[in-house]
Amino acid sequence: MSNTMQNVFLSSGYIMPLIGFGTYRIEGRHVIYEVINESLNVGFRSIDTAAVYRNEEDIGYALTELLPKYNLQRSDIFITTKLSPSDNGNPKRIEQSVQRSLKALNTTYIDLYLIHWPGAAHIPESSTNNPDLRTKTWDKLVDLQKQGFIRSLGVSNYTVDHLEELLKNCKGVPPAVNQVECHPHYCQEGLIKYCKGKGIHVQAYSSLGTSSNTKLLKDPIVTNIASQLNVSPAQLLLKWALQQGIGIIPKAVKKEHIRDNILLNFVIDEKSMKALFSLPQYKYAWDPSNVY
């Protein structure tokens, strides 16, 4: 049985499935068509993409072709996309970027639009201009939300400091979501607690340790607990997040992986959760802690 019906209520008033489908590094019209076909077939109803993934147009094409096959409407699907760091702080480019994403995805609204990264691409991470550019970005996105192009607004890779700053100056629209790297090798307990306290939903990315590293999937504690529970290491890692109320967006191209990643109807006992929380910590994706 799948967990497709598990949703989270966002502070924006909209509902988002807790389980979504990640698409970083999935490219090419045919490959995208096949993975979207399989993900819809097994029950995924939420898709995560970004301007920088360069696959929005192929996702839009696949959804347009495939929704009728599964008797689905646009409103049955939750689409997340993100602003490229190269557009941070530039209202004109932000507007163009949102319009480009809408066109590529063949939709009139984006369910969730995230600031992909707290820094701007063209300046150093340490630049003291970053906070001002973030504020300009948020202000413009709030305008675009008011115009109906975006339903929920959020951020990605924001630290507690970045969130504190945004909450002080959010034009009455707090971020609904913070999408961050989070898995048993990078638990982010402080950030999770902070977000929960502020009503910001945390969505985990790279739950399986990214496409370029199998260290997490092969961790002996992970593989031992998974075999005790008779689930795959990937399923265990995904459930570790879900059981804390954290959303997940696993990426997979292989059909057996896509199917595996939505079959999460089991419980991790307290002792095993504790063991997973005590693993050595490694970061696999980009690190925002030095973005001023």
Ligand SMILES: NC(=O)c1ccc[n+]([C@@H]2O[C@H](COP(=O)([O-])OP(=O)(O)OC[C@H]3O[C@@H](n4cnc5c(N)ncnc54)[C@H](OP(=O)(O)O)[C@@H]3O)[C@@H](O)[C@H]2O)c1
């Ligand atoms: N906001 C950000 O800055 C940010 C950063 C990174 C990622 N993300 C988002 O988060 C998504 C997920 O993160 P990620 O792409 O880094 O990768 P991930 O989900 O941690 O891992 C993907 C890797 O795990 C493999 N895999 C998937 N399911 C499996 C299973 N059941 N058993 C064994 N292996 C399995 C995949 O293999 P196959 O592909 O061969 O099936 C792929 O090699 C991204 O696609 C993207 O949407 C966001």
